[in-house]
Amino acid sequence: MKKSLDRREKVLDLLYQNQDRYLSGEELSNKLGVSRTSIWKYINYLREAGYQIESSSKIGYRLITPADNLLPEEIKRNLNTEIIGQEIIYYKEIESTNDAAKKLAQSGLQEGAVVIAEEQKRGKGRLGREFCSPLGGIWLSCILRPDIKPTLATRATYIASLAIVKTIRKLSAVDAKIKWPNDILVGNKKVSGILTEMGAELDKVDYLIVGMGINLNFPLDTFDESLHNKVTTIYHETGKKISRVKFVQALLEEIEMVYKKLYDFKDILKEWKAYSYTLGKVVKIDNKKEEIVGEAVDIAEDGALLVKVDDKVRKFYSGEVSLYHQSFNSGN
Amino acid sequence: MKKSLDRREKVLDLLYQNQDRYLSGEELSNKLGVSRTSIWKYINYLREAGYQIESSSKIGYRLITPADNLLPEEIKRNLNTEIIGQEIIYYKEIESTNDAAKKLAQSGLQEGAVVIAEEQKRGKGRLGREFCSPLGGIWLSCILRPDIKPTLATRATYIASLAIVKTIRKLSAVDAKIKWPNDILVGNKKVSGILTEMGAELDKVDYLIVGMGINLNFPLDTFDESLHNKVTTIYHETGKKISRVKFVQALLEEIEMVYKKLYDFKDILKEWKAYSYTLGKVVKIDNKKEEIVGEAVDIAEDGALLVKVDDKVRKFYSGEVSLYHQSFNSGN
Structure with missing residues (x-):
């Protein structure tokens, strides 16, 4: 379903497909129609990004260990979506993915584009609250451009919460639930939050920015002890780390599936209610x-x-x- | 009520106050504590902006004719507001004042700031429609940051339409009326339009951009003939040109007065109804x-x-x- 793979993605693809042997610089360069210098630069970029790649000037390159960072070319490998995540803007570190996405949306970036960062320095919660976003978590913002009125923008939070809770359950098997309106809990502790922002005319949404933060692969003591009765991380709950790339891929796929039902909000709500923490309480x-x-x-x-x-x-x-x-x- | 006058505003003030005599470069430089080169640069800037200023290296400078352009220092001279227009960002030509204001609002520009342009190259109406904005009109966007929910953002359009209709009536004495929701008519032809846009969380407006366009000092044949039964200009209706600076000052003052009643929307509505074209039809x-x-x-x-x-x-x-x-x- 992928629309296009750029050259960087193709290099990574080839390295993945040939982990059992060395790929020579010449072979890569011929297959992709780029210079050997370009290949060499990209290999260095991957190494800096944490990939372990063996190399020898005589025999070439071989991928030993992929890095669990969130490079766009890594996320887009085998990503099964048509819209969500077809463009990914990646930052090692950023103030806030929502703020960056807003600026990009205003400059015309298309629906489905995702801004993702390894770490947010000034992550935002609702109403200007701080949102702690250390290394090892998932911090991303997705641009949506539905043809709806501002009064319906709240649906985006339902879509995101449903997609997150389903992804967490699928990949970690913990009993995650949705606390209305915009948090995901495990037990009674928060593992994820959502911040939806919008740009709009009075009659029509221009863009929605759906910011999502998930406490995935970092220990609980990353948070101040005073918060330990309120928050948790998937890693703390399960003792296991999940591939962040796989998590993001699954999340983007879930978002797309739920987003397709935007105009059948009853369907979304029905599924949402099955995971609700709040109802009945x-x-x-x-x-x-x-x-x-x-x-x-x-x-x-x-x-x-x-x-x-x-x-x-x-x-x-x-x-x-x-x-x-x-x-x-x-x-x- | 003005908070501060910067040096450029002070030079202009001194020139206005001393139109009966020459002000020497030395006098200006002493009074303002800046170099004579700075004074000279600013005089040149004013000339380029259309001011006629006599000068002589021996006796100094004298303002002959002010330009009717919309320099911030000109608008802010004698502007009687506390918030609206305390900061003015000026463009000779711009794609869209709303788009510029949005970007500035997102970068944190404060409430009351105004983006104004002599001419818009891609002025916007509602729902992406074109909005013709030639030289001689008033094209401005005002940043508001009220503490309200997105559902109340529509009030901004009421505030702007009321302020515009009052300003037109005050300065041109034509019988302007408000066509719901966002146009001002003279007779049954449009002289002004409003485009309100917002940036918001689901629960809270971050900023409102209230874009206003007024067909003031240009002839009707600026518009294509096919539109002559739909639009008009104040100049076409009255045969008189109005000082654009005075118009903007009066408009900003009206906006501020009406905006102060934001939380007493009944009051705004009551006044608005008195100028309504639509009600009763x-x-x-x-x-x-x-x-x-x-x-x-x-x-x-x-x-x-x-x-x-x-x-x-x-x-x-x-x-x-x-x-x-x-x-x-x-x-x-």
Whole structure:
């Protein structure tokens, strides 16, 4: 399904396909129609990126160990999507993938493009909160350009949360659940958060930036101890590291599958509810004006949380509530 | 109320205050604490911008005729605002002031900042339509950062339309009216349009860009003849040119006054209705699915147009309708 492989991707492909033998610089250069100097430069780039590549001036190159970093050419190898991730912009380190994606979206970058970074220096949560994003996690932002009104933009958060929870369950087998509106929990601790931002006219979304952060392959003590009852990482929960490249590939594929149902939001909601942590629980809503305790009973078609308070069902939108589950304390 | 005047503004101020005599380079340089070369450079800049300034190496400089362009230092002279227009970014020519303002807003430019251009090369109307923006008009975009939800962003269009209609009436005495949602008419022809765009989280507006275009000082035949029954210019209607600097100053002051009532939207709506072209008229709503004819009876508190159709009042949001007045044909 891939649209095109550029030369860098082809070099990597050839190295992967020929791990049992040496590929000479000449062979690579002939196959790809580029100079041997170009090949040599790219090999060095891969080494810097953490790949172990044996080489000998006489016999050529051989890939020993792939690096588990998130190079676009690595993610796009065998990526089975049509839109999401067909363009990937990679940073070793960045302030915020959402901010970078916003700028790129404004400059016209197409739907499906993904900004990914090994590390965010100023990762953002909702309402300007900090979001800790160390090495070993997945920090990416996806540009979507659906033809919808701004009032429907909330669907993007549903799409992302569903895609993340499914990917985590598929690759790590932990019992991940979605805490409305935008967190993924394992047990009752946060492993992932979503920040959706948009650029829009009053009548029409120009772009959505769906930022996703997943605490994947790093130990719990990366976080301050004061947070250990609120957050966790997949690695901490399972003791196993997951290939980050495979995780990102699976995630992008899930996003695409769910995104295709954007206009059948009922379908998305139905699946979403199966993974909900929030529904059926007693929740506390603090909407600045008042504090309300009630049972979260359902999600409305417009994405609002329906809470039964004194036998009356009330609607709450993400912006109005900070949501506390009775069983434990956790920020949202 | 002005917060600060930079040196360039001070030079212009001194020239204005001393139009009856020559100001020597030395005097200017002493008063402002800058070199005579700096003074000389700025005088040249003003001349290039269209100011007629007499000079003599012996006796100094004297302002003969101010230029009617929109230099920030000219607009900010005697501008009576606290927020709107305290920072002005000026372009002789630009693709789109809204696009420039968006980029600046994203880089953190503060509330009230204004991007203004003598001419837009790719002015934008709603939903990507073209917006003709030749020399002699007013083309500006204002950055607002209210603490509101995206659903309330529509208020910005009400604020801008009210400010524009009041400014036109004040300075030209034509009977301008507001055609819902975002045009200003004289007679039944468009003299001004508004394009509001936003950057937002799902719960909170980050910035609003309120783009305004006003056909002020240029003749009607700037437009293609096919449009002459749909558009007009203040100059065509009155035969008089208005100082563009004064127009912008008055406009920014009106915007600020109306913007201060953002949280009392009822007040804004009340005034807005007094200038409405649409209310009380039979309108045709075309919302892709169906064509509805009814009487526009009121504006709802959320900014929707209320239309009485077969004795039932229905709500229409700007995105859903193209609106046709029975008396004439006009795009919106």
